[in-house]
Amino acid sequence: MDLVSTLFNEYRALVSLLLSLMVLVVVMTIWWDKVSFWWLNMWYAFPLIGKESRLAKDYETQVKIYDKDWLNTEVALCTDFAAHYEKVNKDEELFSKSQDYLGKVTENGRNNxxxxxxxxxxxxxxxxxxxxxxxxxxxxxxxxxxxxxxxxxxxxxxxxxxxxxxxxxxxxxxxxxxxxxxxxxxxxxxxxxxxxxxxxxxxxxxxxxxxxxxxxxxxxxxxxxxxxxxxxxxxxxxxxxxxxxxxxxxxxxxxxxxxxxxxxxxxxxxxxxxxxxxxxQTQDPYAEAPPAFLVAEAKSADDKAGGDIWEREQKGGWGTFIFxxxxxxxxxxxxxxxxxxxGFAGKHSKDARKEIGNFKSEREFKTHYSRLKQQVARVAQKRLTNLQQRMNQKAEINCQDPKVLQVLEACGDRSFLMYMEDLGNAENRYDQSVRLREHQTLASHQAMKNTPAAAEKAAVAKVVDDVVTESPEQMEARLKAELIADAAAKQAAEAAAQIETPEQAEQRIRQELLAEMAPPPKVAETEEQMRDRLRKELLGELS
Structure with a gap:
C-alpha cells in the first residue's frame, strides 16, 4: 500500500494519464464497431485531406462489377462502407439458427x-x-x-x-x-x-x-x-x-x-x-536474596504460565491456518x-450466444438490425452522392471524353444499396455452387461406397431367384439347349470330314427309339445327372 500511495503522490499526473488511456482502450474495444464507423465517416468528410476529396480526382477509371459499369472511386467508397453494412446485415434466420444451435447442444440459457x-x-x-x-x-x-x-x-x-x-x-x-x-x-x-x-x-x-x-x-x-x-x-x-x-x-x-x-x-x-x-537483569546488591524454594516456585509458575499461553497460541494458530x-x-x-x-462447450455456441444477445424474439432482432442497416446505408449513400457530385463538377471543367461524361451522367443509376444487392446476389450464387458441389461430392462418395455391395447383393439375389424359381423341366430345357449348341458345333466340324452310312443311320434311329420308349426316372435327377444323360442321348442321336 505504501508503494501505491507513493506512486499516486509523486507521479499523480502520469498515473492519471495511464488510467485514462486504459479506460479509453477498454471503451474503444467494447464499442469498436461504432467507433470505427464514426471515424470512417469523419475521414471521408474531412475537407482537402479527406478520402472523399482524394477520390473525386479520379473520375475516368471505369471498372465492370457484376456485369455493370462502375467508376473505380465509387467501388472503393462502397467497399469501405460495405464492411460495416455486412456487420449489421442480419435477419431473423440468423436468430433462428443461433437458437437452434444452442438448443441442440443443450446450452440455451447459458452466458459467458x-x-x-x-x-x-x-x-x-x-x-x-x-x-x-x-x-x-x-x-x-x-x-x-x-x-x-x-x-x-x-x-x-x-x-x-x-x-x-x-x-x-x-x-x-x-x-x-x-x-x-x-x-x-x-x-x-x-x-x-x-x-x-x-x-x-x-x-x-x-x-x-x-x-x-x-x-x-x-x-x-x-x-x-x-x-x-x-x-x-x-x-x-x-x-x-x-x-x-x-x-x-x-x-x-x-x-x-x-x-x-x-x-x-x-x-x-x-x-x-x-x-x-x-x-x-541487574539486581540490587544490597537487597536480601529471596529463598531458593521461592525462586524455584516462581520460575515453575512462570514456565507453566508460559507453556499454557504457548499451547493456546499454538492451537489457535493452527486452527486459524486450517480454517x-x-x-x-x-x-x-x-x-x-x-x-x-x-461459458460454452459447443464449438460455435459462443458465436450463437453473441448473435442472440439480449433479444427476446425474432421480431425484436430484425427490427434492431433493420434500423442499423438503414443508418449505415443512409450515411454511405450520402457519401456516394457527394462523391458523384464532385466528380461531375470536375469533369464538366476538365474532361472532354464523351464516354466518361456519359458514365458520370448515369451516376443516378448507381447506388450503395444496388452495390450491396449485386454483392449479395453474387455471394448467393457462390454459396449455391458450393452447396451443389458438396452435395455432388457426397452423393458420389455414397454411390461409390454402396455400388460394390449393391452389385454383389443383386448377383446373389439373381442366383438365388434362379435356383428357387427354376423348375426341373426348365432346367432340362436349359441344359439341353446348351448341349445341343455344343453338339451342333462339333457336328458341323465333323460333317465336312465324314458322311453317315446307312448302317450308322439305322443304328442311330434304333437308339433314339429305345431312348424314347425308356420309362422316366423315378428319382429326381440332379443337374449333373441330367447333364450326363442328355449328353449321352445327343451323342447317340448324332452317331
Missing amino acids: LHILGWILIAALVFVEAMGFSYVLSGFTIPGASEKLQQQGAVGIAFIISVLLVGLTHFTGHELHANSLIKKAKVWWKNAKNRDKATPELAPNTRINLDKTFDDDDEPQYKQVINRISTNAEVKPRYFITTITAIAIIVIAVLATYVRGQVLEKMHIDEVMIKTSGEMY LAFLFVLLQIFGILIGFKT
Missing part, C-alpha cells in the same frame, strides 16, 4: 462470465493469496526489508491469483463439456438398447452455425456430439481438472505448513528475548462452479 464476475473472482483470490504470500515472501526474499517483502508479497499474490483463476475457470468448462458427453452417451446407450441399428457415436464435423439444420433428422445425442469437441473414444477428459486439484492441494498444504513454521519461529524468538532479558486453508479450497471450488455454470 461478465467482466464484473471476473473482477470479483480475481479480487477474492488475490485477497486470499495475500494472506499467505506475505508469509512466503519472508522465505522467498530472506534478509529483505519490510518494504521489499511487501512488494514481493504483492507479486507472489498476483502470480498465484492469475494461475488459480485461469485453472479453476477452465476446470469448470472441462467439467461442463464432460457432462454433455456423459449425457449424450446415456441417450445413445438407451437408444441402442431399444434399436440395434443405432448410428455410431461419431461427430459430424460439417455442422456449424450456418448448417445447424442439416442434422434435424438425427438423434438428439448425435446432435450434441456434432457440436462439441471430443476425443476419438468420445469419453470425458480430466486433464485440466487433475492439474487444478493438485495445484489447490499443494498450495493449501504448503501455505499452512509455512504459516505453522512462522508461528513456531515467532515463539522461539520470544523465548530467546525473554531469556536474554533475565540473564542481563484459512479450508476457506482457500472452498474459494477455488466456488471458482470452478462459476466456470461450470458459465
Whole structure:
C-alpha cells in the first residue's frame, strides 16, 4: 500500500494519464464497431485531406462489377462502407439458427462470465493469496526489508491469483463439456438398447452455425456430439481438472505448513528475548536474596504460565491456518462452479450466444438490425452522392471524353444499396455452387461406397431367384439347349470330314427309339445327372 500511495503522490499526473488511456482502450474495444464507423465517416468528410476529396480526382477509371459499369472511386467508397453494412446485415434466420444451435447442444440459457464476475473472482483470490504470500515472501526474499517483502508479497499474490483463476475457470468448462458427453452417451446407450441399428457415436464435423439444420433428422445425442469437441473414444477428459486439484492441494498444504513454521519461529524468538532479558537483569546488591524454594516456585509458575499461553497460541494458530486453508479450497471450488455454470462447450455456441444477445424474439432482432442497416446505408449513400457530385463538377471543367461524361451522367443509376444487392446476389450464387458441389461430392462418395455391395447383393439375389424359381423341366430345357449348341458345333466340324452310312443311320434311329420308349426316372435327377444323360442321348442321336 505504501508503494501505491507513493506512486499516486509523486507521479499523480502520469498515473492519471495511464488510467485514462486504459479506460479509453477498454471503451474503444467494447464499442469498436461504432467507433470505427464514426471515424470512417469523419475521414471521408474531412475537407482537402479527406478520402472523399482524394477520390473525386479520379473520375475516368471505369471498372465492370457484376456485369455493370462502375467508376473505380465509387467501388472503393462502397467497399469501405460495405464492411460495416455486412456487420449489421442480419435477419431473423440468423436468430433462428443461433437458437437452434444452442438448443441442440443443450446450452440455451447459458452466458459467458461478465467482466464484473471476473473482477470479483480475481479480487477474492488475490485477497486470499495475500494472506499467505506475505508469509512466503519472508522465505522467498530472506534478509529483505519490510518494504521489499511487501512488494514481493504483492507479486507472489498476483502470480498465484492469475494461475488459480485461469485453472479453476477452465476446470469448470472441462467439467461442463464432460457432462454433455456423459449425457449424450446415456441417450445413445438407451437408444441402442431399444434399436440395434443405432448410428455410431461419431461427430459430424460439417455442422456449424450456418448448417445447424442439416442434422434435424438425427438423434438428439448425435446432435450434441456434432457440436462439441471430443476425443476419438468420445469419453470425458480430466486433464485440466487433475492439474487444478493438485495445484489447490499443494498450495493449501504448503501455505499452512509455512504459516505453522512462522508461528513456531515467532515463539522461539520470544523465548530467546525473554531469556536474554533475565540473564542481563541487574539486581540490587544490597537487597536480601529471596529463598531458593521461592525462586524455584516462581520460575515453575512462570514456565507453566508460559507453556499454557504457548499451547493456546499454538492451537489457535493452527486452527486459524486450517480454517484459512479450508476457506482457500472452498474459494477455488466456488471458482470452478462459476466456470461450470458459465461459458460454452459447443464449438460455435459462443458465436450463437453473441448473435442472440439480449433479444427476446425474432421480431425484436430484425427490427434492431433493420434500423442499423438503414443508418449505415443512409450515411454511405450520402457519401456516394457527394462523391458523384464532385466528380461531375470536375469533369464538366476538365474532361472532354464523351464516354466518361456519359458514365458520370448515369451516376443516378448507381447506388450503395444496388452495390450491396449485386454483392449479395453474387455471394448467393457462390454459396449455391458450393452447396451443389458438396452435395455432388457426397452423393458420389455414397454411390461409390454402396455400388460394390449393391452389385454383389443383386448377383446373389439373381442366383438365388434362379435356383428357387427354376423348375426341373426348365432346367432340362436349359441344359439341353446348351448341349445341343455344343453338339451342333462339333457336328458341323465333323460333317465336312465324314458322311453317315446307312448302317450308322439305322443304328442311330434304333437308339433314339429305345431312348424314347425308356420309362422316366423315378428319382429326381440332379443337374449333373441330367447333364450326363442328355449328353449321352445327343451323342447317340448324332452317331
